[in-house]
Amino acid sequence: MPTANRLVLEGVVQAPVQERVTPSGRQVVVFTLEYTAQAELWGQERQEELQVEITLPEPFDRRQPPRPGSKVRIEGRLIQNVWTRDGERRFGRIMVMAETLIPLPPSEERKS
Numbered sequence: 001m002p003t004a005n006r007l008v009l010e011g012v013v014q015a016p017v018q019e020r021v022t023p024s025g026r027q028v029v030v031f032t033l034e035y036t037a038q039a040e041l042w043g044q045e046r047q048e049e050l051q052v053e054i055t056l057p058e059p060f061d062r063r064q065p066p067r068p069g070s071k072v073r074i075e076g077r078l079i080q081n082v083w084t085r086d087g088e089r090r091f092g093r094i095m096v097m098a099e100t101l102i103p104l105p106p107s108e109e110r111k112s
Contacts, residue, residue, distance in 0.1 A: 011035035015068035
């Protein structure tokens with residue numbers, strides 16, 4: 001049975017936006033994406049908040065890296081580093097490997 005590891009997130013880029021080099025020598029841009037919304041869960045209204053680390057691999061536009069405060073849509077997949085220490089498998093934090101980054105216009109404030 002085929003499985004899918006696809007997701008789409010929209011949110012605001014948080015500082016800092018960093019360029020890094022992976023242990024294998026690949027350059028990536030890493031930043032945190034923040035998502036906040038009102039949602040209903042089991043009949044109750046609640047505030048959803050999420051901060052997730054985004055990794056944007058090359059090729060990315062070095063002239064236009066994501067700027068803190070800008071709203072973007074990310075399309076990608078979940079990744080997690082896994083390693084073995086003392087015979088036990090260890091798992092790092094879950095991150096998003098972005099395959100597409102789409103700048104979005106700033107959202108208008110909602111009126112109550």
